[in-house]
Amino acid sequence: MKKQKIKFIGITIFYMILLIFSLLCIVQLIRVNSYPDKNELKYEQYTYVNHEYISMGKGYYEYHIYVEEHDEPLKIDSFVEDKIDEELLALLKKGDVITVCVYDKKDLDLFLLMFNDVDILSYNDYLSEHKRNNNAGIVMFSLISLVCIIYLIKGSIYYKKTGECFIR
Secondary structure (H helix, E strand, O other): OHHHHHHHHHHHHHHHHHHHHHHHHHHHHHHHOOOOOHHHOOOEEEEEEEEEEEEOOOOOEEEEEEEOOOOOOEEEOHHHHHHOOHHHHHHOOOOOEEEEEEEEOOOOEEEEEEEOOEEEEOHHHHHHHHHHHHHHHHHHHHHHHHHHHHHHHHHHHHHHHHOOOOOO
16 A cells, blocks of 8 residues: 555656646747747848758758858758758858848847848748747647646546556
8 A cells, every 4th residue: 555655656746747847848839939020130141151051960950051250150940941942042152141130149040041132041931830840849748738637637536546556
């Protein structure tokens, strides 16, 4: 009986921690899902040097855009790599002036990239891909939260009735 109580408490703590973690992830994804209006963007012009398509780990790639004005590259993440006009990007030559909107000055992550007023990466494409990805995360963590809540309720009722842990 005491062994079942310890097991029940341990599993309940695990599910509570998982529930708190998933709820925090949902809040973070909702918070991240707020992007500035297109009219609020601050456009900057930089002198293009070159670009690379870099592997950042298992299945994650980034475009690194090098410009004369920064030692570190500007970055376009893998969520939007399918939306990049790679033909136009390939046509860029050293010294070309590109227009960008940097949303994170520290990491130099880009919202958009243009050359001669033509989008290489549009803000609308950036928004749609990131919102789609964030919404998928919200759904996934909501399901995890639901499973945790169901276990906590069902497991508590089962333990109260039988004195045994729901998960064997």
